Amino acid sequence: MDIQPQNSDPIDGQKPNDHCAVVGFIGRTTAYPYLIASLRTLQHRGQESAGIATYHDEIISVKKGMGLVHEVFTDRDMERGSILGGEVGIGHTRYSTSGSKGLENIGPFLVSNSYGYIAISHNGEITNANQLREQLKRRGVPFLSSSDTEVMLMELSTEINNHGIIAGFRNAVNRLRGAYSCAIMVGDRLFALRDPMGFRPLVIGYANEGYVVASESCVMDILNGEKIRDVRPGELIELTPDGPKSIFVMPSRQTAHCMFEYVYFARPDSVIDDVEVFQTRIRLGRTLAREFPAEADVVIPVPDSGRAQALGYALESGIRYSEGLIKNRFSERTFIMPNQKSRLSALKLKLNPIGSEIEGKRVVLVDDSIVRGNTMKHIIAILRKAGAKEVHVRVGSPMIIAPCYFGVDMKTKDQFIATGKTMEDIGNEIGADSIGYTSIDGLVKSITIEKNSLCISCLTGEYPVPVGGEKYSGQQELESF
Ligand code: SF4
Incomplete structure (x- = not known):
């Protein structure tokens, strides 16, 4: 696989x-x-x-x-x-x-x-x-x-x-x-x-x-x-x-509406099942700020995926929002990276910090989700090299721990950084001063759709329909449709 x-x-x-x-x-x-x-x-x-x-x-x-x-x-x-x-x-x-x-x-x-x-x-x-x-x-x-x-x-x-x-x-x-x-x-x-x-x-x-x-x-x-x-x-x-x-x-x-559509997949200017995606991401950022506050000088998103959640975090916490990382929009879409060293240089080609927004600052770095964790680790290294005093990672969704069988390319548990780890383990592994993920309850409240009406299987490992070898939550009897 x-x-x-x-x-x-x-x-x-x-x-x-x-x-x-x-x-x-x-x-x-x-x-x-x-x-x-x-x-x-x-x-x-x-x-x-x-x-x-x-x-x-x-x-x-x-x-x-x-x-x-x-x-x-x-x-x-x-x-x-x-x-x-x-x-x-x-x-x-x-x-x-x-x-x-x-x-x-x-x-x-x-x-x-x-x-x-x-x-x-x-x-x-x-x-x-x-x-x-x-x-x-x-x-x-x-x-x-x-x-x-x-x-x-x-x-x-x-x-x-x-x-x-x-x-x-x-x-x-x-x-x-x-x-x-x-x-x-x-x-x-x-x-x-x-x-x-x-x-x-x-x-x-x-x-x-x-x-x-x-x-x-x-x-x-x-x-x-x-x-x-x-x-x-x-x-x-x-x-x-x-x-x-x-x-x-x-x-x-x-x-079983996919929660990831609201967190990351869908365009922020879409409305899905009567819930606007952009406002959901703002609410996720606000929830994150309440659940995991930080003493910091600036909130910086991972571009482009973390923007709306970072904005929500800044609005709720009162900490200034800044675009401290600039993404090169014209970098090649596909870039062959044979090893980790060249992966880092490829990331540098794509992402560059604004020194004045980072040097000597306590940074809250916000992204919408972390799957493998490699990119987050490298972004933290970039921020530290630019002089960040502290880097506090905040993630606008819960930890991903289980595969998806419903149309998303997350198929094996060993690809997730969160597999078998605590939040603190992950923070240490990626080199963050602190880390916080939105809770499942916080996610559900932010989406404003009832928990039983959402698919959150990749967060819980329980599936709304029977899937071979996985736990079935009994959300829906197959015989009923
Ligand atoms: S398992 Fe996760 S990604 Fe797949 S449909 Fe459910 S919520 Fe979406």
Whole structure:
């Protein structure tokens, strides 16, 4: 199992990565430009590959490739937009958590059956994908990739073939386990589907001349549109040029919204399940200041991830906020670092302190989370070299101690600095004068969603649905959906 950071960016490469972004558009105008703008807006959810599928003249055309959205879909493509013509389409950016990084694993996935073509963009992770793959293989269904999304597509295609579109969706959802927020095309029809626990976000909106489904609400702002609402956990919605139509909502006694969307993954200008991400991060910083105060001269964020929490900490504590670390926005996105020494120099290329803000000062250094801890250790070294008198590390989320099985690349316990350690052990290991993590109760209160309605499994090691070899919290009986 790959436990190396798949993004080798010296700052952000140490953060967990979300699986994907999904988008879809249907209207009375060409879908392609809306899909590109939406994918570019959601680039933070996946930088490994991008793809778009559109329906035109009774076929679905797909273009996809490795790289950022603007690398896969160039300005020249925009001028030649008719290659992906049509007024309905879906798009995807990917960061692999399930399946390898090969071209065959890039979304959207496409298959044809007696209803025509079906294409899917999926964010999340199907926890029973291996089992379903074996069952489908025994029924003669061929697979071209190692992706769980292809398993979901084949399950859907088989059920739709046998029972029709809506019954097919319902049957497939009954067999799928885990996290899935999807944009799906069946011929020229566009659907939005969210799993019954609502692990990953999914919203629908209106933009200019059509209707949109997207992973995050900020897409609607960028398209000069308006969010209509979140897709409900367990809900299938059909988007038509005349508006959205809720087709069914599977029973969902309790949800498991991913707490990490609020802490780190989602853009701060998004609103997820009626909770604004930016204000949540401010509240997390305020909570942190109350739970772990510090005698200090200045609060400095790890850029960019720690900004909002640092601002909250400064507001609550009354300690001055400063941008004491400058991030080079033009440093190469990928940087091959063969050993620890070159990792440090790569970090220096990316991050430089402002001496006057640090020298002789007692610094509160704030980040949103710590996964492996290497970057934090090096940033502390940079601050000390710049003359910091004390460095007090404050983390705007609790300690991560357990793997994620729902679409985030945190798969083994030995990749977490917190495994088997106390908070003080971690502080000593990274060279901090003191350290404090937001408590689980503080996190839940800051998100303002009930604890039982959130997924906090990577903080507790207890899972809301049964996962092989892990503790099950009984949050939701699988049989109920
Ligand atoms: S385990 Fe952690 S990262 Fe994964 S869905 Fe749950 S809260 Fe999110």
